[in-house]
Amino acid sequence: MPDIISIGEALIDFLSTDKGVSIENTTGFTIAPGGAPANVAAAVAKLGVNSGFIGKVGGDSFGRLIINTLSEAGVNTDLLLVDKKVNTTLAFISVKENGEPDFTFYRNHCGADLALRQDELNEGYINDSEILHFGSISFTGEPLKSATIRAIKIARGADKIISFDPNLRPSLWENLRFAKSEIKNGLQYADMVKLTDEELEFITGDANIVKGTDIIIKHGPRFVIVTRGSRSCFYNNGITTFEVPAYEIEPVDKTGSGDAFVGGVLFKTLRRLRSNKTIFNIEKDEMFEIIRFAHACGALTATRKGVIPALPSAAEVEAFLKRAGDGGT
Numbered sequence: 001m002p003d004i005i006s007i008g009e010a011l012i013d014f015l016s017t018d019k020g021v022s023i024e025n026t027t028g029f030t031i032a033p034g035g036a037p038a039n040v041a042a043a044v045a046k047l048g049v050n051s052g053f054i055g056k057v058g059g060d061s062f063g064r065l066i067i068n069t070l071s072e073a074g075v076n077t078d079l080l081l082v083d084k085k086v087n088t089t090l091a092f093i094s095v096k097e098n099g100e101p102d103f104t105f106y107r108n109h110c111g112a113d114l115a116l117r118q119d120e121l122n123e124g125y126i127n128d129s130e131i132l133h134f135g136s137i138s139f140t141g142e143p144l145k146s147a148t149i150r151a152i153k154i155a156r157g158a159d160k161i162i163s164f165d166p167n168l169r170p171s172l173w174e175n176l177r178f179a180k181s182e183i184k185n186g187l188q189y190a191d192m193v194k195l196t197d198e199e200l201e202f203i204t205g206d207a208n209i210v211k212g213t214d215i216i217i218k219h220g221p222r223f224v225i226v227t228r229g230s231r232s233c234f235y236n237n238g239i240t241t242f243e244v245p246a247y248e249i250e251p252v253d254k255t256g257s258g259d260a261f262v263g264g265v266l267f268k269t270l271r272r273l274r275s276n277k278t279i280f281n282i283e284k285d286e287m288f289e290i291i292r293f294a295h296a297c298g299a300l301t302a303t304r305k306g307v308i309p310a311l312p313s314a315a316e317v318e319a320f321l322k323r324a325g326d327g328g329t
Helices: 036-046 061-073 123-127 144-157 176-187 197-204 209-218 257-274 284-302 314-323
Strands: 004-007 011-019 029-034 051-058 080-083 090-095 101-106 131-135 161-165 192-196 223-227 232-236 241-245
Touching: 004 036, 004 144, 011 061, 029 036, 029 061, 036 051, 036 061, 036 131, 036 161, 036 257, 051 061, 061 080, 123 144, 131 144, 131 257, 144 161, 161 257, 176 197, 192 197, 192 257, 197 209, 197 223, 209 223, 209 232, 223 257, 223 284, 232 284, 241 284, 257 284, 284 314
Parallel strands: 004 051, 004 131, 011 090, 051 080, 131 161, 161 192, 192 223
Antiparallel strands: 011 029, 090 101, 223 232, 232 241
16 A cells, blocks of 8 residues: 555646747647646655655547556556546646746646545545645546545644645635635644745735744644755744755756655655654754755756656665765655
C-alpha cells in the first residue's frame, strides 16, 4: 500500500510550444498529464517512495493518458477513478517572458476531478499510509471538497501527517474573498504547508515574511515553507526561522517545480519516519538539508520541459547535490 497519498485534481496540461508568450498568442500546444497533487504523487514515486493518488478522470482518452502516465511513474492508481459521465479536466499553460506559467482551465461544470465523492473513498487505503497531501483546488467545488475533507479527517484520526499546498489559481474560484476563506480553512487541517511568497501575502495580508508565516502557524500548521522562485525559500516552525538559498540554474519550464519541491520534502519526511525520527522540532541543520534536497528536486524539474517527465529520480538529485557541493542524500 502507498506510504504517501495525494488527493485532488489530475488533469491534462496543454503546454504552449512558444516561449515567452501569452496563451492567446501561442501557435500550438503539446499535451502532458498534470495537476498539482498528481504531480506530487509522481514526484515522490520517482524518488523511490510507494505513492498513491486519489482522484477522478473522465472516461476519455485524456483520462486513460493520465492513468497510464501516473502508473508508469510508479504511482498506485487503484483509487484514481474513471467517470464516464464527465470529461477529464484540461488546463492550457504558456510560459511568460519572466518564466512564470500562465493558466487557463476548462473545468467549470464538466471537470472530472470535481466529481469525486466521499463515498468513493477507501478508509483502509488512507489508514495504511503515513502522509496525506492535498491542495486548495480541492476546495473550489463539490463533491470534491467534501471528499477531501473526509479523507483529511480519516488521516487525522489515524495520526497521519497532513501536507497542504495552497496553490492559488484565481480563475478557479468564484471570487478571491471566497478563495482566501477556503484556503484558511485548509490551514487548520495541515501539519506542514508549502506556499509561495505571493500566496503568503494573499492569505495573510502581510508582505513581511516573518509576520506572515507567524500568522500561518497560528492557524495550526507545525511548520511552513515559503518558496521564492530563484531567490530562496523561508522556513518557520513557530520557534526557529531561517532562509535557504536556491540553486542557480537556467530554467526551461518552471511549471511543476513547486510540486517537485513538495515531493522532496515528503520524501525526506517519510525517510525520517522510517527511522523513527520526527520532522517537527528538529535541529536547524537537519531541516536545512531537507530543504536543500527539495530545492534540488525543484531546480532539476525547472531545467526540463513538462512536469511528470521532468521530475527527477533520487539518483539524479544525488548527482545534482554532489555537483553543487552539497553531498549526497
